[in-house]
Amino acid sequence: MSRFKRIASNYIFIRVVRALLTVFIVATLTFFIVRLMPGNPVEIYIGQLISQYGMSFQDAKNAAAALFSLDLDAPLFEQYLHYMRNLSRGDFGVSFLSQGTPVSTMIVAYLPWTIFSVGISILISFSLGIILGMIAAYRRGGFFDLITSTIAAILSAIPNYLIGILLLIIIGVQLGLIPVSAMRGTVSPGITPGFTWTFIKDIFSHALLPILTYVISTIGGWILSMKSSTLNTLGEDYVTVAKARGLSEMRIIFSYVGRNAILPLFTSLTMQMGFLMGGSALIESIFVYKGIGWALGASISQRDYPVMQAVFLIITVAVIVANFIADSFYSKLDPRIKVGGEQ
Amino acid sequence: MDTRILSIEDLSIEYSNVRGKVKAVRDVKLDLYKGENLALIGESGSGKTTLGTAIIRLLPHSGYIKKGKIIYMGNGKEYNIAQFSETELRQFRWKEIAMVFQSALNSFNPVLKVWDQIFDTAKAHGLNNRAIVREKAIDVLRFVQLDPERVINSYPHELSGGMRQRVLIALSLFLEPKILILDEPTTALDILTQRNIIELLRIIKEDMGLSMIFISHDLSLAAELADRVATMYAGAIVELGNVNDIFYHPRHPYTLGLIKAVPTVSSSFRELYSIPGSPPDLINFIPGCKFYPRCEYKIKDCEMTEPILVEVEPRHFVACLRYKEIADGR
């Protein structure tokens, strides 16, 4: 096979191309929505400046251009190129409300917190969920299975933001276990970042409620799908043969049943990462946890368009990257996925 | 001198089902001698697979041994496999008795390399030295006429069906068991591969001293490889004898029917024969002989009396009331 063909049919290569393409399309879409839709933010802003500050059209246009990092006099296509060039340099424009703050600074300040909370939540939820799901499968029909599956079904049906509000009410207000207002924000004021115990304890206590919300709302799904997948795997011939070969129960559970039962769950993993990043808009707003989701919520309610459009783009990119990582991980785990074009 | 290696006594196996208890194996008595090949022949539902898997206690969840003994005679002692604990079973399986399942297509863990699965098996039986295991693996893979280096580093899906069957056979021989049970070893394989596997099994029979039990519905397999044949119907053995007796003077109508049903290359289309009727209900049995509804030789007594195995000539047993009248087939 020619060298080019071999590279082109490489699984990873295809995924990278697809990821970049999606980012490109979303960035383009964002641009066109902002510029072209009726009632698009640029026009609205110009109108606002004119009516509120009595600016001339030209002055207003210049101000808008500066704010959105756009050259409003140039033909549309040139504006588009200008926008894309800025994006690739990490220039997202400047925030409306916090005049002068580059949006990129805000993103750098908020994004890590969301990745932190969502990332830890997925880890906990997935790990716990698959363990419980496997146990439920092995003890099918028993007491453990009944209780676990019922609770899992109930939890997975409730919208995650409602679980967040419930947690806030029950733990914060009714039981008074957590000083809710003090827990706003991602970190207590005055604490210096670093690998100190104080800092780590502080960020975890602030992230506790959001993480708890994510975990409770997603663990049910993992339990149920792992249970189903495990039951399927247990019926496979190679499990019977493994028993016939005299392998120990532990070995069979981990390397024969477990490793195979997990595989189908990976597609859900990628979907869930996107879903949680999306849900962070609401959940972080509920807890006033200052991550990228909160930023989206705040910018929407304040109609801070540059921030809104940039945050939206960043959230999408984060999801794409996360999906890509999960996919690569999956292709390592399942040898049946053809990675290269050989053979 | 007792050269028996396996002795099954009064074995009855049942499955729990929503409709009732499925009596898959009923009061089976069967002996296996050292170095002999025994074929268990029957249609689906005859109980042959249940009997085979029960020998290594690998019945599915709903199955259980109702009564009887499975005596294994090895290492100078006698063991009742039916009473083994889980730990004893784990050490016993594959080391003393190995089982090759029907078509190895899905018998291997898809995410582990062949080497890992061989080493798994070795480790489970106390062989921890990688070098020794590797050498042994290469030997046994070569014995089944595979390229060891290539196969060892492959994943199961990278091998063809026939290759996987050979690897499974090789793996089954790895710990040098005394008994090898093969469940439909050639079904689901194409004709050429079937021939190859049969040749391989013939070589194994000649070179190694083990006893083999073949479970199949395919009579030609029995004819090629077996020393003795047992035909099963409705969970019981209806005829048992050495291969020549069974094929040349069968005494049970079912065996007769099975033989007649095999089309020969020279027979014409019109001469195709099949045993009329359908398999029996294993939950609610009819009284008397279970083959009665489908039998060409039935008489009034057959309806209420279930025949027991009778020795009609040296080492040839039949369970039929009319064995004296049944002529020599063909």
Place this chain on the structure above:
Amino acid sequence: MSLKHILKSIFIEPLALISRDKAGLIGFIILVGILFMSFIGPYFVKLDTEVKLDKIYQFPSREHILGTDNQGRDIFSQIVNGGKDVIIVAFLAGLISTLIAVTLGSLSAYAGGITDTIIMFITEIILTIPQFPLLAVLAAFIRLTNPTMLALIIGFLGWPALARAIRAQVLSIRERDYIEAARVLDLGRAHIIFSEILPNMLSYIVISFIMAMTGAVYSQVGLIILGLVPFYGHNWGLMIQLAWTRGAIFYKGSIFYILSPIIAIALFQWSAITFTRSLEGIFNPRLRTGE
């Protein structure tokens, strides 16, 4: 077939099947109960709009089964009247999503080739974009003025997930033996699609529709809580939003005001999902989902 026979197959048999799965039966009963309460209830229990400042945040009593809100209004009446709007929009959005998904999904699967690649490509792109932020941003840009618009944008963003599943279903059915048989018998493409494939898909489509509906409830209530749906009259989501913005969450006495709509929504979602799961068990007697 006699009338008795027809009635039996529409009402009795399905009920008998549903009741075999206890959880599914409970889900079904609760779902029907909520629908009944939300659509027929309002005729009996009028929305209490009277402000009674001496009865703020009262606990449940015989007069007010669920207590009163921050302006003395009866909570129970608010719950009875609060489901209709949400359910109707969810229904519409689910319908739109399902229609688009079935059309594109089956077209994609049946036609194959370039059509398939293009449709799947678009689906992948829309799927990768996180749905809720997109909805929120759109709702911020397009000022929503009526429920139909809301249903439309939710519906138009919800179809990709379904389309992929439907395509997979059609693909698997297409390969089945009875389709081969129909093709060999030269029964015609339209006949094959409508008389062979779709009837087998019907159950799957119904299930997809209900799942789309629950997704639409999620998106809808989320948007309402963020304050992005200003036109709405009274509904469950609005109750939660008001409770949140008015700080009712942080006040111990107002617990019934905030809990009632949450439980109502959660019950609706749970009953719909559980009922759907039991439908899966009924329609797929092998009791195993997936290929």
